[in-house]
Amino acid sequence: MTADNDRPEEGYEKPVVHDRRRIDPETGKVREPASQEAPSSADGGAPAPGEAPLGDPATAEAAPASSEASDELARATAEVLDLQDQLARRKAELYNVQQEYNNYVRRSKADAAAQRQAGAQDVAEALLGVLDEIELARQHGDLTGPFAAIAEKLEGTLAQRFEVVRYGAVGEEFDPAVHEALMHSTDPEATATTVTQVLQPGYRAGERVLRAARVAVSSPE
Incomplete structure (x- = not known):
């Protein structure tokens, strides 16, 4: 009877007693604190190293x-x-x-x-007829008095402001670009075609020829 009473009943777990004393009763030395194992993620505790926590909203939205x-x-x-x-x-x-x-x-x-x-x-071309009359009057000695002063002022204004100049003289070498030959003769002593008479002077404004000089020329035979 006594032996049967001391037998533990089926399903009965023997209680586990943890010795949490700081001083070891056998050695008398201070015990080192036991390391606590972190609960695994399967037990609902902290996740294992490298394992992302389940159900973390911040991780889900990152x-x-x-x-x-x-x-x-x-x-x-x-x-x-x-x-x-x-x-x-x-x-x-x-x-x-x-x-x-x-x-x-x-x-x-x-x-x-x-x-x-x-x-x-x-304007200068329109005044060429007037300039011709002035030059003819000068050649015949009729350009005197107040008329001479007016003529000189007109010629000076055209020359200074519009670069209108008269050209053509006896002895010039004939140049078809600026001369127009109206009369021609030959001269056994001539070495080049030259102007022997100016029938009507020419006029230029700058580089532009307003009217070619009309002349008589003589050329070698």
Whole structure:
């Protein structure tokens, strides 16, 4: 009976007693604290090293947030590149417009100067008959008194302001670009075709010949 009473009943677990004394009763030394094993993730405790915690909202949202940030950065970069390209094109267009304007201004100034010169030359051509009469009067000694002063002032104004000058003299070598031969003769002693008589003087304004000098020439036989 006694032996049966001391037998533990089936399913009975023997209690485990933990010795938590700091001093070892046998050696009398201080015991080192026992390392506590971290509960595994299977027991609902902290996750094992390298194992991401289950059900962590921050971890679940990290990947989508990073992807959205990368897409936003790519869109911003593309937009910046597009704006830079548009700015470069606008600068090129502005440069071309400025060059066209500068060329237009230069052409306008050149055309204006050419038109003024052409207008002055037209006036000078209209006065060639008057200048011819003045020269004939001078050759015959009739250019005297107040008329001589007016004639000289007219010729001086045309020469200074419009570069109108009279040319053609006996002895000049004949040049078909500035002379018009109305009479021709030969001379056995001549070495070149020269002007022997000025029938009507020529006039030029700058480099432009307003009227060729009409002359009589003599050339070698």
